[in-house]
Amino acid sequence: MGTPAPVTVHDMTVELDYGQFTLSGTSEGDSDLSMLGREAQIGPCIASDDHTVLVCVPHQNNFDMALRVEVWAEPPPRDFGQWEEIFECALEVDGxxxxxxxxxxxxxxxxxxxxxxxxxxxxxxxxxxxxPGSTRPGDVWRVQLWPTRRNLPDRRIRAWRPPEQGAAPVLPIAQA
Incomplete structure (x- = not known):
């Protein structure tokens, strides 16, 4: 048995502004983005309804952001150690x-x-x-989708923490 791989991969370059992005599985546009934005900001930085998910991200903007969308036949491997921000939810694609x-x-x-x-x-x-100090800070994102019948709750698995500014290194205490 070989290493699991996605069925379909889409690599694209997108633009991010206002520290958030959405993924939508319908063209009808009936999601209340202001409500999702409020829920994401006061909660785990993610909120979704049946057809749209809104994610709040660390950077305010990135006008040259790499985005990979992978469609899997089954849940993908958990390679969490390679990522600084990780979210999960459920989404319906119609169209x-x-x-x-x-x-x-x-x-x-x-x-x-x-x-x-x-x-x-x-x-x-x-x-x-x-x-981020630039409009092209270099962050990259990946979206993985796999068929499910369950309604997965919106959850943040990992949150990026910026390095502390001006933190002095911890030095060993000298022995007398």
């Missing part, structure tokens, strides 16, 4: 497309078969919370 969007940046879609999915969203390469 054959998963759409990525961020405020004022428009959207990008990729082909995903209709169905109910478990979703794992992972990010890495963060340099600062909020303004």
């Amino acid at each position: 054959g497309e998963l759409s990525y969007g961020s405020p004022t940046m428009g959207s990008r879609g990729c082909e995903v078969p209709d169905g109910r999915y478990g979703v794992r969203i992972c990010g890495r390469g963060f340099v600062n919370r909020g303004w």
Whole structure:
């Protein structure tokens, strides 16, 4: 038996602004993004309804962000050690497309078969919370989808913590 691999992979470059992005599985646009945004901000930085998930991220923006979308036949391996931010939720795709969007940046879609999915969203390469010091800070994201019948709760598995500014190194206590 070989190493598990995704059935389909979509690599794209997208734009992120306002420290958040959405993934939508419907073209009808009936999700209340302001409500999802409030829920994500006061909760685990993720909120979803049946067709849209909103994720709050460490960087304020990245106008040249690598995004990989993987569709799996079964739950993908947990490679959590490679990622600084990790979220999970469930999402329904209806219309054959998963759409990525961020405020004022428009959207990008990729082909995903209709169905109910478990979703794992992972990010890495963060340099600062909020303004990253550049509009191209280098963070990358991956979205993995796999068929499920369960309604997975919105949850944050790992949260990136910025390095402490000006923290002095811990030195050993001298022995008298």
